[in-house]
Amino acid sequence: MSNKIRIATTSLAGCFGCHMSFLDIDERLTKFAEIVEFDRSPLTDIEHCGECDIGLIEGGVCNSENVHVLREFRRKCKILVAVGACAINGGVPALRNFIPLEECLGESYLDGIGVENPQIPGDVELPLLLDKVRPVHEIVKIDYFMPGCPPSGDVFWKVLTDLLEGREPSLPYDLIHYD
Amino acid sequence: MTKSFTLDGRIIPFEDGETIIEAAAAAGVYIPHLCHHPDYTPHGSCKLCSVKVNGRICSACTFPAEEDQEIVSESGEINADRKRITQMLFVEGNHLCPGCEKSGNCQLQAVAYHLNMVDNHFPHFFAKRELDASHPDVLIDHNRCIFCELCVRASREKDGKNVFDIGGRGINKRLIVNAPTGLLKDSDLEVTDEAAHICPTGAILIKRTGYLIPIGQRQFDQQPIDKVSLTTGQGGHEQ
Numbered sequence: 001m002s003n004k005i006r007i008a009t010t011s012l013a014g015c016f017g018c019h020m021s022f023l024d025i026d027e028r029l030t031k032f033a034e035i036v037e038f039d040r041s042p043l044t045d046i047e048h049c050g051e052c053d054i055g056l057i058e059g060g061v062c063n064s065e066n067v068h069v070l071r072e073f074r075r076k077c078k079i080l081v082a083v084g085a086c087a088i089n090g091g092v093p094a095l096r097n098f099i100p101l102e103e104c105l106g107e108s109y110l111d112g113i114g115v116e117n118p119q120i121p122g123d124v125e126l127p128l129l130l131d132k133v134r135p136v137h138e139i140v141k142i143d144y145f146m147p148g149c150p151p152s153g154d155v156f157w158k159v160l161t162d163l164l165e166g167r168e169p170s171l172p173y174d175l176i177h178y179d
Numbered sequence: 180m181t182k183s184f185t186l187d188g189r190i191i192p193f194e195d196g197e198t199i200i201e202a203a204a205a206a207g208v209y210i211p212h213l214c215h216h217p218d219y220t221p222h223g224s225c226k227l228c229s230v231k232v233n234g235r236i237c238s239a240c241t242f243p244a245e246e247d248q249e250i251v252s253e254s255g256e257i258n259a260d261r262k263r264i265t266q267m268l269f270v271e272g273n274h275l276c277p278g279c280e281k282s283g284n285c286q287l288q289a290v291a292y293h294l295n296m297v298d299n300h301f302p303h304f305f306a307k308r309e310l311d312a313s314h315p316d317v318l319i320d321h322n323r324c325i326f327c328e329l330c331v332r333a334s335r336e337k338d339g340k341n342v343f344d345i346g347g348r349g350i351n352k353r354l355i356v357n358a359p360t361g362l363l364k365d366s367d368l369e370v371t372d373e374a375a376h377i378c379p380t381g382a383i384l385i386k387r388t389g390y391l392i393p394i395g396q397r398q399f400d401q402q403p404i405d406k407v408s409l410t411t412g413q414g415g416h417e418q
Binding site (some may be wrong): 089137147 | 276278297303308400
């Protein structure tokens with residue numbers, strides 16, 4: 001094992017936009033790669049978290065698998081950061097919270113435009129949907145937050161460099177955006 | 180001799196009959212607020228303008244300025260309370276900024292930015308609230324109403340119409356429309372009314388104008404609310 005800081009990332013009920021924005025730290029990525037190593041992440045394809053220093057959670061919690069993943073991250077990561085609007089308040093996926101789940105499934109798989117062979121997916125391997133999409137802080141303790149849809153590359157850089165250099169992360173006014 | 184009080188150690192002059200927030204604004208000092216608007220009767224409901232007057236918490240928008248008051252506004256303790264209040268407003272309604280056309284021009288959001296609020300802290304209610312899109316020019320999205328009653332006051336005090344009120348209690352409280360059907364299209368509201376433009380959040384919107392200014396170039400993207408408020412005399416002006 002190297003002495004590098006280990007970071008795990010995941011996208012729960014998100015769109016991967018926050019992960020894309022993470023890559024917007026651009027050439028600073030090379031500097032970053034000198035001191036950190038990625039553990040479980042869509043960027044590495046590692047399936048389960050090892051012991052990590054920092055976990056970044058994109059997206060809210062919409063199904064049972066999201067709950068398991070989030071709890072694994074909490075168990076394995078010393079510091080957990082909620083990344084983006086969906087992780088913080090459910091975001092756009094939470095718009096379904098105002099429609100009964102049965103109606104949502106019906107619209108997607110039974111009555112929607114262009115649906116062929118209508119049936120609601122019921123394979124046992126599929127995670128069950130929760131009745132509502134939940135922000136991550138309602139499931140596990142979250143240490144820090146990066147607001148934004150998505151948070152800009154500069155927000156990632158500020159919060160991560162604060163953490164890596166042993167400071168309490170804080171965002172100046174111009175980096176706080178909810179849109 | 181001019182009468183004065185001290186606000187965070189600064190001497191603020193006032194005239195008889197002025198509230199603390201009015202005197203502070205006149206002296207160029209911003210006190211966070213949402214339900215307050217200098218043109219309307221004070222309401223005192225949002226509690227964001229809470230300050231300590233001689234050690235006691237009061238709403239600066241309703242409390243009269245008096246000689247020799249010692250007022251604390253910008254303390255860590257009071258700003259922490261203000262942040263909690265703002266977080267409660269966010270979880271009580273459904274404030275999903277990325278999908279709201281008021282984002283960037285929204286005073287609720289701007290006050291949250293000002294208070295360095297990066298999360299909502301509390302569990303979300305995800306309350307089911309209705310949308311009234313019946314009016315040809317004006318839309319009500321009840322998800323974003325914070326019950327500040329600025330539209331109620333504007334309709335009564337400026338438009339002379341009495342279009343809005345707050346009905347119900349507690350969790351069932353909601354903005355109601357003065358029409359037999361309860362729908363905006365059957366009320367006296369016109370798009371030119373002050374009440375249609377006063378909403379500090381995205382609850383009352385003018386149709387077909389939401390994206391005239393792109394996200395990122397809007398009022399509070401350019402300037403924080405404490406600066407905007409002092410130059411416009413209110414929370415912000417509509418764009």
